[in-house]
Amino acid sequence: MARNVTKGRKIGTTILAWFVGLVIFFPILWTFLTSFKTELQAISIPPVFVGFDWTLENYATIQTQSNYFHFMANSIYLSLGSTALGLIFAIPAAWAMAFSPTKRTKDVLLWMLSTKMLPAVGVLIPVYLMFIRFGLLDSRLGLIVVLFLINLPIIVWMLYTYFKEIPGEILEAARMDGASLRKEITQVLAPMAVPGIASTILLNVILSWNEAFWTLNLTTSNAAPLTAFIASFSSPQGNFYAKLSAASMLAIAPILIVGWFSQKQLVRGLTFGAVK
Amino acid sequence: MATLHTKSAARAMMAPAVIVLLIWMIVPLAMTLYFSTLNYTLYNPFSTPFVGFENYSYFLTDPTFLAALANTLVLVLGVLAITVGGGILIALLLDQDFYGVNIVRLLVIAPFFVMPTVAALVWKNMMMNPVYGVIGQLLQSIGLAPIDWMTDVPLLSIVIIVAWQWLPFATLILLTALQSLSMDQKEAAEMDGAKALSIFWYITLPHMSRAITVVILIQTIFLLSIYAEILVTTQGGPGSQSTNITYLVAQQATSYGDIGAASAGGIVAVILANIVAIFLVRLIGKNLDA
Numbered sequence: 090m091a092r093n094v095t096k097g098r099k100i101g102t103t104i105l106a107w108f109v110g111l112v113i114f115f116p117i118l119w120t121f122l123t124s125f126k127t128e129l130q131a132i133s134i135p136p137v138f139v140g141f142d143w144t145l146e147n148y149a150t151i152q153t154q155s156n157y158f159h160f161m162a163n164s165i166y167l168s169l170g171s172t173a174l175g176l177i178f179a180i181p182a183a184w185a186m187a188f189s190p191t192k193r194t195k196d197v198l199l200w201m202l203s204t205k206m207l208p209a210v211g212v213l214i215p216v217y218l219m220f221i222r223f224g225l226l227d228s229r230l231g232l233i234v235v236l237f238l239i240n241l242p243i244i245v246w247m248l249y250t251y252f253k254e255i256p257g258e259i260l261e262a263a264r265m266d267g268a269s270l271r272k273e274i275t276q277v278l279a280p281m282a283v284p285g286i287a288s289t290i291l292l293n294v295i296l297s298w299n300e301a302f303w304t305l306n307l308t309t310s311n312a313a314p315l316t317a318f319i320a321s322f323s324s325p326q327g328n329f330y331a332k333l334s335a336a337s338m339l340a341i342a343p344i345l346i347v348g349w350f351s352q353k354q355l356v357r358g359l360t361f362g363a364v365k
Numbered sequence: 366m367a368t369l370h371t372k373s374a375a376r377a378m379m380a381p382a383v384i385v386l387l388i389w390m391i392v393p394l395a396m397t398l399y400f401s402t403l404n405y406t407l408y409n410p411f412s413t414p415f416v417g418f419e420n421y422s423y424f425l426t427d428p429t430f431l432a433a434l435a436n437t438l439v440l441v442l443g444v445l446a447i448t449v450g451g452g453i454l455i456a457l458l459l460d461q462d463f464y465g466v467n468i469v470r471l472l473v474i475a476p477f478f479v480m481p482t483v484a485a486l487v488w489k490n491m492m493m494n495p496v497y498g499v500i501g502q503l504l505q506s507i508g509l510a511p512i513d514w515m516t517d518v519p520l521l522s523i524v525i526i527v528a529w530q531w532l533p534f535a536t537l538i539l540l541t542a543l544q545s546l547s548m549d550q551k552e553a554a555e556m557d558g559a560k561a562l563s564i565f566w567y568i569t570l571p572h573m574s575r576a577i578t579v580v581i582l583i584q585t586i587f588l589l590s591i592y593a594e595i596l597v598t599t600q601g602g603p604g605s606q607s608t609n610i611t612y613l614v615a616q617q618a619t620s621y622g623d624i625g626a627a628s629a630g631g632i633v634a635v636i637l638a639n640i641v642a643i644f645l646v647r648l649i650g651k652n653l654d655a
Contacts, residue, residue, distance in 0.1 A: 099462060099463055099464070100464075102458070102461045102462070102463040103463040103464045103465065105458065106458050106459065106461070106463050106465075106466070106469050107465065107469060109455060109458060109469075109473070110468075110469035110470075110472035110473050111472065113472060113473050113475075113476060113529070113532065113533075114472035114473070114475055114476075115499075116476070116484075116487050116488060116491070116492055116529070117475055117476070117479065117487075119487075119491055119492075119499060120483075120487050120491065123491060131497075132497040134496075134497070134502065135502060135506070136499060136502060178381050178382045178385060179382055181378035181379070181381070181382075182378060182379045182381070182382035182383070184378060185374070185375035185376070185378040185379045186375075186379065188375075189371050189372060189374070189375035191372070191375070195650065197379065197383065199646050199649070199650050201382075201383075201386060202645075202646060202649065203642055203646055204386050204389065204390045205586075206586050206638055206639070206641070206642035206645065206646075207390060207394070207635060207638065208589055208590050208611065208631075208634045208635055208637075208638045209590055209592075209611070210590070210610070210611050210614040210615060210627075210630065210631045210634045211393075211394060211397055211631045211632065211634055211635035211638075212389075212393035212394060212397060212631070213614070213615060213618060213627075213631065214393075214396075214397055214400060214618050214624055214627050214628050214631060215392070215393040215396035215397055215400070216393055217618060217619065218396075218624070238385065238386070238389045241382060241385070241386060242386065245382060270374075295478065298480065299478070299479075299480040299481065301480060301481040301482055301592065301593035302590060302592045302593065302611075302615075305482075305592070305593055305596060306615060306619060315480065316480050316481070316482050316593065317482075319480065319482040319483050319486060319597075320482045320486075320593065320596065320597050322486055322597075323482075323486060323489075323596070323597035323598070330490060330491060330497070333486060333487075333490065333491075334487075334491070337483040337486070337487060340480060340483055341478065341479050341480060341483055344478045344480070345475060345478045345479070347478075348474070348475075348477065348478035349471050349474070349475075349478075352470075352474060352537060353541075355477075355537065356537055356538055356541050359534070359538075359583065360538060360579050360583060361649050364538050364541055364542060364575075364576050364579055
């Protein structure tokens with residue numbers, strides 16, 4: 090929307106907005122810069138901004154010293170696995186709720202939402218004990234199931250709000266033309282549902298990738314994703330800022346990029362459709 | 366429209382999701398409730414006598430619990446105050462016309478995608494370390510003494526870190542709400558000679574009130590469960606100065622092996638969260654009808 094503002098005011102706003110943006114972004118920018126410094130430069134006083142000898146050494150070191158890709162692979166495995174499982178359960182449920190709603194549909198949706206509000210510590214103890222009992226502690230399978238369950242309500246909700254926007258008349262028209270249920274899904278519904286499903290996948294991958302309660306409590310090393318790997322830097326020995334920075338950048342970069350592309354869907358998914 | 370056939374098909378399609386969530390919610394919760402009445406430790410798991418409400422009275426009278434409860438409230442309210450207040454201001458700023466608006470928006474939203482352990486460790490070491498941290502050096506360069514954040518003001522440090530993570534969320538949602546405000550209304554008020562502040566107070570703020578409520582409720586749910594940020598920075602200390610209920614309960618179970626007390630704490634946490642959840646579910650339910 091074009092508004093009439095004076096040039097002077099626009100420049101003033103630009104300076105203020107960029108200042109605020111850079112202050113908020115600064116810790117990430119600083120981590121990015123530090124990841125290319127030597128450990129000595131990383132703690133130099135006064136700090137150096139860009140006038141240092143850029144090096145990729147830290148990125149190489151974290152792989153050779155701590156097998157970085159093992160944790161990276163776990164993060165990918167957990168976030169994609171839990172998302173896939175979530176879609177298998179959520180797509181039929183959301184489809185039914187959006188297209189064949191009954192009196193109780195709303196109650197079911199709200200009940201699902203309420204399970205998301207159950208604090209993790211309320212169920213941690215039995216889950217922890219069951220994991221010990223069944224040998225699931227530090228296993229990727231166990232963690233995939235937990236991440237799937239904690240995010241299932243969000244997936245159902247998000248898909249539901251997208252599916253609801255698909256006009257029901259199209260389905261009825263297809264039915265009138267004698268389309269079978271399978272055709273109805275594959276040829277009519279699927280093409281219209283794909284964007285919503287894609288957004289849901291993005292949001293769920295972000296949430297699973299960054300989940301740091303269950304991943305920290307239920308893993309030690311074998312199934313540990315990046316959240317847990319980074320946590321191992323909390324008890325440092327010697328100089329480590331540059332290595333911490335390199336590991337951090339690798340851990341957040343993929344999600345930062347995905348997140349930047351899915352801002353709008355994020356608002357919708359995280360507010361359960363209450364703000365669009 | 367819905368025939369008997371489609372109705373039963375719909376039920377069959379919903380069933381798997383409903384059943385797994387039902388199991389996930391009821392089974393562990395019932396077990397937590399049951400464990401909370403036992404004297405159950407991992408060191409002696411074969412003798413778990415029934416003790417009634419003893420775990421609750423132990424937990425609720427433990428000074429650490431009272432500290433954790435107070436810390437939880439400070440953490441939630443502190444972060445809410447910063448993110449909602451700051452979020453409104455930044456959303457108003459980003460709603461203006463300026464050069465590079467899209468890039469600034471990406472900069473502002475970025476912290477939300479940073480995983481909790483990275484956010485906490487970057488802040489602890491590279492921002493807040495009294496010797497090498499950027500904040501310490503900044504303070505020294507203007508002649509002030511650096512602050513030993515994690516030791517002297519541990520809870521405030523965690524509030525700052527968590528607020529940094531959630532400020533983008535609040536900003537993004539408030540900005541979305543702000544952009545749906547019709548210009549006509551504002552322009553009409555401007556024509557009538559209304560001052561910017563009164564336009565904000567009487568038109569913009571009421572328009573955002575729903576989004577603000579949503580931000581408060583959703584953040585509260587996540588903020589009650591802050592865990593990783595405490596684990597990798599202060600570990601709840603010094604003493605119990607930065608322990609919240611989530612951290613306390615997790616510690617009781619995984620470090621001390623006191624299943625009974627941890628379960629009682631878990632139930633207390635569930636009750637606290639439910640108080641918030643009731644309001645949120647109602648609000649979203651109302652929206653569903655609209």
